[in-house]
Amino acid sequence: MDTIASLFSFITWPVSWVIVQFHKLYGAIFGPDTGWAWGLSIVSLVVLIRICLIPLFVKQIKSTRNMQALQPKMKAIQERYKSDKQRQSEEMMKLYKETGTNPLSSCLPILAQSPFFFALYHVLSGIANGKTIGVINQPLLESAQKAHIVGAPLAAKFMDSASKVEGLGATLTDVRVVTAIMIVLMSASQFFTQRQLMTKNVDLSVKTPFMQQQKMLMYVFPIMFAVMGINFPVGVLVYWLTTNVWTMGQQMYVINQNPTPGSKAQEHYLDRLLKSVALHSEVRGKRRRAVVQAIVAKGPDRNDIERKFVTGLSKQGFVAQADGSVVKSDVALAEAEGGATPRRQQPKRQTKAQRQAGAVQQEDAAAKTSLSKEAAEPSDVVPAETKAEPQDAKPQQEAKPKQGKPTAGQARAKSGQRKGQQRPKHPTKK
Template identity: 75%
Template sequence: MDTIASIFSFITTPVSWVIVQFHSLYGAIFGPDTGWAWGLSIVSLVILIRICLIPLFVKQIKATRNMQALQPKMKAIQERYKSDKQRQSEEMMKLYKETGTNPLSSCLPILAQSPFFFALYHVLSKIASGDTIGVLNQSLVDSARQAHIFGAPIAAKFMDSPEKVAALDATLTDVRIVTAVMIVMMSASQFYTQRQLMLKNVDLTVKTPYMQQQKMLMYIFPVIFAVMGINFPVGVLVYWLTTNVWTMGQQMFVINQNPTPGSKAQDHYLQRVLKSVTASGEVKSRRKRTVIQAIVAKGTDRNDNERKFITGLAKAGFAAQADGTVTKSDEAAVEAEGAGAQRRQQPKRQTKAKRSSGVAQPGTAKSADEAPAKPSLEKNAPEDAKPNSAGKSPSGSARQQPKSGQRKGQQRPKHPSSKK
């Protein structure tokens, strides 16, 4: 880890300068040597970095949705050119170019944060050893070494020896309790962020390998952070926990305000919009007008959530317009009610067994007079050929009774060669 941190040493000076500026502010309030002053300085560093990364986060959302929409096409290309890897790669790049999708855009926020993360790790490592770094002079380093967060020094680690922890004026028990709690919170926040993304903000109508990959990452990432966390100083754990909480809140905002089409979050959002429109009779927010405008422009390509929203507007007596507004329309309400009544009056489809057995569905059976007569399987014999109760025909000749074991009716003649 020290080798990786040294690679990003070029950014340690800016990171240390930002921390010192925040420390001078919080030190005047809480005291320069307190854990609150140094801990809040690290938290403020995270917030500043994440604010600067908001444009990259927006690109990440767009890239993730584009990749989700392209999964069926990508799978078709892989199946078509599974024996030609070079052609498969060319077709993939062509697809990305045509749709304007960059697969690396979904990783931009993490990649952009990594230099700051490792620079902060390098700064805290130097503080633990008592060395100056960046704009941190010896007095600031000594002040940071004395700062404790709930009894744990900001430069201490879970795996530190008792002697090293004692040199920082702390006990190993306090350090391990604080770091363990922070590691659990860091992993739990990472898991919850990914879980709410999978459950609420994924298009459920498209089943792709991408969804399976995201589901695996939901369980793998927290484990990775938990294993790596035991080697992080307390200050780095504060940094990573803060950035996870920020990501979770940012993700919740996106899910509520800009959900993925076809997801559960979109259904909940459109129901809130429908409730607001039916209560006030107008679309007040510009954002909501943009959403309705996009739904109207889709026409027949709307998903189930959007069709449900348009139908709900019609039942409430409103019609969505192309500019995103709604107008009062009694005809739309009548058409919606008529369509619903027509769907209710349609008879249920009979099962194959009932159709083959001729059993009529309740409510659709015909009367006995209307039912067609079944054709008789017996031949219509003349009146004089019918036998009477004595077993004789009207002409007086007795009807031949079949022997035991012999079939009724006319018997076939035996073959001459057969035995009698």
């Protein structure tokens, strides 16, 4: 560990200078030789470093979003090369390269603050060994050696001997109890941070190598820091516990305010948003309107959670607009209560016999209508030409067949006949 820390000695001077500046501030409040002054100086160093790393954290969020946008393509690759794992991995790497996405972007904040971590370890090791380092001169060195955090010296380690711990003005039991508690808290916070990322903010419908890497980190990092923690000075444990708590709180904020599409966090977020819309009849907040706007813009590409949100708005009588707002709509409420508009049903297909029977019924109805019209015409009005004709012409007129529509019987006979030329009957069937 000392060899690794010496590799980052170039940053030792800036780290020690920052600690000394914070020590001057807190020393004026709590006293220069107290553990509060030196401990809060280390905590303030962590906060300053993490604030400087916020742009890198934003880049990490964007890279994670790009990973989520590639989920459909990843799923297609998995289905296409289901039986060839090697080809599947090659296609995944090719997709990452084409889109400029880094699946290990979640490790960037840890890698970026590693030099500060080892530089602080180098400074605290110098304090434990009684060596001046950076801007820490002899008076500051003696003040730091007197500082105790809950009974444990700032530069003491879990694996230190009893004589060394007594030289720093403490007992071995106090040092080991304090360091053991801090190691457990450090590992637990690291595990919880990775676990909430895996269980709440990941689209579980698609399994990718990225998810497998995150799952591996969830178990590897806590074990690694627990093993390494026994060689960390108390001041380094304060540093690492503080940065883990910062990461956990920062991630919780991102999960609650900007969840990954398709994750459980998005489901909880949209449920809260739906309750807010039902209570206030509007989408409150610029960020929330941006979320609704993104859901509307997706159209048919929405996931199941987003479709459920749109349906919930309809049940409340609201319709989401393209600008992220919602408007009251009675049509949406009626559709939600009564269901979707019924489709026009196609008529049932009939058999040939049913079609023929229907045609006969139509012909019968037409014939009855014609007869009723003829019966309704007045018969006492006789044209003048008819009166002038002799009486012997009437039989000829009566004998002439009446031209008009066929009767019902004729219609049935015709409907039963075969179209075209009729085949002559066999002589035996006459």
